[in-house]
Amino acid sequence: MDDARLKRLRMRAWRRGFREMDLILGPFADQHAQDLPEDELAAFEALLQEADQDVYGWIIGREPPPAEHDTSLMKKLQAFQPSQGPVRGA
Numbered sequence: 001m002d003d004a005r006l007k008r009l010r011m012r013a014w015r016r017g018f019r020e021m022d023l024i025l026g027p028f029a030d031q032h033a034q035d036l037p038e039d040e041l042a043a044f045e046a047l048l049q050e051a052d053q054d055v056y057g058w059i060i061g062r063e064p065p066p067a068e069h070d071t072s073l074m075k076k077l078q079a080f081q082p083s084q085g086p087v088r089g090a
Contacts, residue, residue, distance in 0.1 A: 009033050009045060018052035024059060027082040036073070043073040 013029035016022050025048070036044065047055055047069060058065035059077050 006033055009041075009048070012048050013044075016052050018056065021052045021056055023082055024056075024077065024080065028077060028080050032076070040071070040073040040076075043069070043071045047073070047077075 010026070010029045010033060013033075014022055014026035016025060029044070033041070033044065050069070055069075057063045058069060058074065061078065064070070065074050
């Protein structure tokens with residue numbers, strides 16, 4: 001992955017404007033973005049275009065994600081434990 005793309009993705013993940021999302025997406029990007037395959041990287045970038053409240057609801061399971069975001073990346077985000085780090089069960 002190119003360094004500029006990774007830096008931009010991590011910055012967008014940490015600066016959402018919705019603290020709960022910062023605390024999920026930021027650590028996830030820090031720990032996993034550089035290792036994501038291209039399809040999951042593109043899915044992460046697309047997810048960052050969505051409204052925080054919607055994405056948060058999908059991640060915590062309050063509502064199912066729409067088909068275009070019901071991906072392997074979403075499963076990893078749903079399983080991610082920011083305080084513990086690694087993705088489990090994905």
